[in-house]
Amino acid sequence: MAKRIDVGGLSAFYGAHKAIEDISMTVEPRSVTAFIGPSGCGKSTFLRTLNRMHEVVPGGRVEGKVMLGDEDLYGPGIDPVSVRREVGMVFQRPNPFPTMSIFDNVAAGLRLNGDHKKSSLADIVEQSLRGANLWNEVKDRLNKPGSGLSGGQQQRLCIARAIAVQPKVLLMDEPCSALDPISTLAIEDLIGELKEQYTIVIVTHNMQQAARVSDRTAFFNLAAIGQPGRLIEIDDTERIFSNPSVKDTEDYISGRFG
Amino acid sequence: MDISTRKSQTTEGDGPPATGTAHGTPDATRPDPAPRDEPAPGSAATPDTTPDATPDTAPAPVKPAPRPGATATAPGTATRRGDRVFLGLSRGSGILLLAVMAAIAVFLSYRAALAISEDRANFLTTFEWDPNSPEPVFGIAVLAFGTVVSSVIAMAVAVPVAVAIALFLTHYAPRRLSGPIAYVVDLLAAVPSIVYGLWGALVLVPHMNGLFGWLDTYLGWTGILAWQGGAPRSMLTVGILLAIMILPVITNVSREVFRQVPRAHEEAALALGATRWEVIRMSVLPFGRSGVISASMLGLGRALGETMAVATVLSPSFDIQASLLDPGGGTFAQNIASKFGEANEQGRDALIASGLVLFVITLLVNGAARLIIARRKEYSGANA
Amino acid sequence: MSTTSTLARPGSLQGARLPQWAPWAVAVTAVAVAVAVGLAAGLHSRVQWGLMAAVLFVLGTYALSAKVEGRRQAKDRVATSLVWVAFLLAVVPLLSLVWETVVRGVKVLDGYFLTHSMGTVADAEPGGGIYHAILGTAQQVGLATLIAAPIGVLTAIYLVEYGRGPLAKAVTFFVDVMTGIPSIVAGLFILSLMLMFDLQPFGFAGSLALAILMMPVVVRSTEEMLKLVPNELREASLALGVPRWRTILKVVLPTAIGGITTGVMLAIARIAGESAPVLLLVFGNPFINANPFEGAQASLPLYIYQQYVNSAGSTAAYDRAWAAALTLIAFVMVLNLVARGIARWKTPR
DSSP: OOOOEEEEEEEEEETTEEEEEEEEEEEOTTSEEEEEOSTTSSHHHHHHHTTTOGGGSTTEEEEEEEEETTEETTSTTBOHHHHHHHEEEEOSSOOOOTTSBHHHHHHHHHHHTTOOOHHHHHHHHHHHHHHTTOHHHHTTOTTSBGGGSOHHHHHHHHHHHHHHTOOSEEEEESTTTTSOHHHHHHHHHHHHHHTTTSEEEEEOSOHHHHHHHOSEEEEEEESSTTSOEEEEEEEEHHHHHHSOSSHHHHHHHTTSOO | OHHHHHHHHHHHHHOSGGGHHHHHTTTTTSSOHHHHHTHHHHHTTHHHHOTTHHHHHTHHHHTTTTOOSOTTTHHHHHHHHHHHHHHHHHHHHHHHHHHHHHHHHHHHHHHHHHHHHHOSSOTTTOOOEEOSSSSOEEOSHHHHHHHHHHHHHHHHHHHHHHHHHHHIIIIISOHHHHHHHHHHHHHHTTSOHHHHHHHIIIIIHHHHHHHHHHHHHHHGGGSTTOOOSOOSOBHHHHHHHHHHHHHHHHHHHHHHHHHTSOHHHHHHHHHTTOOHHHHIIIIIHHHHHHHHHHHHHHHHHHHHHOOHHHHHHOOOBSSOOSSSSSBOBOOHHHHHHHHHTTOOHHHHHHHHHHHHHHHHHHHHHHHHHHHHHHHHHHHHOTTO | OOOSOOOOOSSTTBOOOOOTTHHHHHHHHHHHHHHHHHHHHTOOOHHHHHHHHHHHHHHHHHHHHHHHTOHHHHHHHHHHHHHHHHHHHHHHHHHHHHHHHHHHHTTTOSHHHHHOOSTTOOTTSSOOOSHHHHHHHHHHHHHHHHHHHHHHHHHHHIIIIIOOHHHHHHHHHHHHHHHTOOHHHHHHHHHHHHHHHTOOOOHHHHHHHHHHHHHHHHHHHHHHHHHHSOHHHHHHHHHTTOOHHHHIIIIIHHHHHHHHHHHHHHHHHHHHTOOHHHHHHTBOOSSOOOOTTSSOBOOHHHHHHHHHHHTTTOHHHHHHHHHHHHHHHHHHHHHHHHHHHHHHHTOOO
C-alpha cells in the first residue's frame, strides 16, 4: 500500500518569491522521514508540495517533479484532488471540522468518495479510530462534536480522519507542536505503529523528536533571510545525529545556531 | 500608590485634556514604554474627534484642584469622583437608550390604543383603510399580507444570490478582481433607499413588462403568476426591488463571515481530497451558517420596514391580489407614507397603530434571529 | 492544472479533465442558443435572454462535466458556474442603478441647481434647485449627530469598560433591538410625541427620529472598536495607578479613535439618506427655511421622493429627482470613502 516518493529538482514559489530551490530526495516506503531545519527554511512548504497543497496558497507555484510510485504528481492530466486522497496530511494545529461529530469527522473523507453504506462506514471509522489509538477514549461519544476533545485527542482524531481514506503516504506538519508532552508521546507512539503501513513524512522543530521517531532525517537550511531554502543532506537518522557529513548539519544539531 | 498620587495631582493641575499630550510624555520616565507611547500620538486627536466625551467629563477632575490643603485625601477622592462622574455619564447614556426604547413602546401603544378603540371594524382582519371619517373603519390584513409577501420574495431572491456572490468574492473570483468588487458592493450597501426607489420606479418597472408577459404565458396557469396586463407595479416588482436593495447588505456580512473561516478548516477538507465545492460544503458553509442567518435577518429587517422604495414602485390598493403580478396591495411602511398626507389626527393614530404592528413584527424577526444564532454557536463549538 | 483534455488512463491519480477553455465554450454556446431562441420566439427583453443563457450554461456545464469527469467534478463545476452566474446577474441591476443615476443626474446638476430652492417653481416646471433641501438635510443630520454620537459612544464605553450585570445585558439586548427598528417606526414615535403636544412639523423633530436610528449604529461600531483595544494597554495604564476614567480617555479612546470616527461617519451616511421619518416629521418645504426648530423644512431624500410623486410624470421633475439622487449618492459615497480612509489610516493594529 505504501509508496515511494521521488523528488527531482523541485522549486516552490510564493508569487515571485522562491521559497525552496532545487530539492531532490527519495522517501522510502514504510518508514518515517523527518524534516528538520531552522524556521523559514521551507520544510513545511516542501511538505505541502508533496500533496499539492502548496498551490492552494494564493500565488503558490511549483516547478520540478514529484514521483509517487511511477506517477508524477505535477504531470499533465493529474487531478490534484485525487493526489490529496492518496497523500494524506495532518496539520500543525488539530483541525477537526467543528460542526461535525467525531464519527462524521472520521467519515468525512469517505463520504466524499460516495461510500455511504452505513455498516461499512461504521467499520472503517472504528478501524481508523483504533488505528489512531483513540477508539477506547471516544467510542461512547461518537456523536459528540470533535471540538470537545482535548488537543492531543483532536490531533489523533485528525490522524484517524486522514488514515480513514487509506492514503499511500501520510504527511505530518509539526503535528505535536501545539500539544503537551503526554499527548506528544501518544502521537509519537502512534507514528511508530503507523509506519508499518504508511510512508510517513514528518516536519518537526524538535530534534529529539526527529531522533526518536524517524528512520531517515533530512536537514534543510537557507543561506540567508530572503534566500530560498535548500536541502542540505538526507541520511539515516542515526548518522545525521552522530556523524553528519555536512558541517552545517552538525552545527544545527549541536545547537550552535537556529 | 506613589505613582498614582503623583499622576492624579498632575491631572488636577492640567485641567482639560487638551494638555494630555504634554503631560503624557514627560511622565514617561518609568519603565514599560510600550503602552505609554500608545496614548501620546492618539491623545492629540481626542479633543477634536470626541468632543462630546471629553468636555463632558473634563470639568469633573478640575474641580477638586483649588483645594490644595487636603493633600492626602484629595487625589483619592478626585480619582474616585472622576471615575464616578465618568461611570455615571456612560451608564446614564445606556439608561437613556433603554428609556427611549421604553418610550417608543409606550407612546406607540398609547396612540395605537386610542385609534383601535375608535375603530368600528376588526383591526386585524378588515380589508379597508378609512380612519379619517367620523365612523372610522380600518384594518391591517392587507398590509400584513403585502409586507410578508414582498419580504418573502425579497429573501427568496436575495439570500441565495448574496451567498453565491459572497462565495464568489471569497473563493472563486480572481484575487485582483475580488478586492475592488467587494469594496464596490460595500459602497452599494450605503446607497439610500430612496435612490433604489427612484431607480425602481423609473428603470426597473418598464423592464418588468417582458418578464411579466413571459411569466404569464408559461406560468400563468398557477394563478399567482397570472397577469392582466396592468403596469407591473406589483408585489413581485416590489419583492425584486427589495431583493436588489438588500443584496449588498447580505453579501457584505456573509463575505465577512466566509473570510473568517479558519484556513485550517478549509485545508483539512482539501487534504482529504475535496473539490472546491466540497471544501465549501464541508467547512465554509457550516462555519458561516449562523453569520449568513444573521445577515439574512438584517436584510429581512430592512425589507420589512422599507418605506420609500415600496412607496415609489407599488401602485397600492386596499385589497389582496391573487396574483403577484397584478398591481395592488400594500405594506405597512408604504401605507404610512402614502396615507400620511391626507390623514387627520385620528388617521395618524391609525397609522401609528399599524406602525406598532410593524414594530412588533420586526422585534419578533430579530428575536428569532438571535435565538437561532445562539443555538448554532452552542452546537458548533466554534468558540471553544 | 492540466491544460489538455485527456481520457482517464489507468493511473490512479489521473482524472479526466475538461480543457480549460471548456467553460468558455459552454458559455458562448449557451448565449448563442439563448439569443437564437429569443429571436425565434420574439422575446424582446434582454433580461429573459440573459436568464435563459444562464440556465443553459449551468445545465450544459453539468451535463458535459458529468459525462467526462464524473459526478463529483460535475457538482464542483456547477457550483462554480452558479456562483459566476449569480454574480453576473446581480451585477446588472446594481450597475444599472449607479449608471442611470449618474447619466440622468448630470443633466440638470449644476451650480444653479445647487444654490437655488424650489420656492417659485411649480412641480412640473423646469428650473429650481436643491439648496433648501441640502440645507435642511445638513441641519437635521448635524443635530441628530450631536445627540446620537455622544450618547452612542458613552453607551459603548459603558458596555465595554464598565458593563457587567443586568443593566449592561439589558442595554446590549435593546441596542440590538433598536438596530432593527424600521426608520418609519422611529418617525411614528416622534410623531406620537408631536401629536401629544400638538406640534407642527419642524426640522428638529426629524433630527430626533434620525438620532434614534443613529444611536444603536454608533454603539455597535464603537463597541467593536473598543474591544479591539488590547487589554494589555488598559492593564499597563491601570497598573501605573492611572484612574480608570483617565485610562479610558487617554489610552483606550485615542487608540480606538480612528475606528470610532469611521463608525460615526458611516452612521451619518446612513441617516442622511433616510426619507421616511423626515416625511412624517419635517414634511418638506419648497422654500428655504434655515431654522430647524420652527416650521417645515426640506431634506434631500424627501425632495427626491416628492419630485417623483408630485410631478405627475413631468420630465423636469424627474430630472431634478435624478440630480438630487446623484447629489445624495455623491455625499454618502464621499462620507463612506473618507470614513474608510480614516479606518485604514488609523487602525489600532
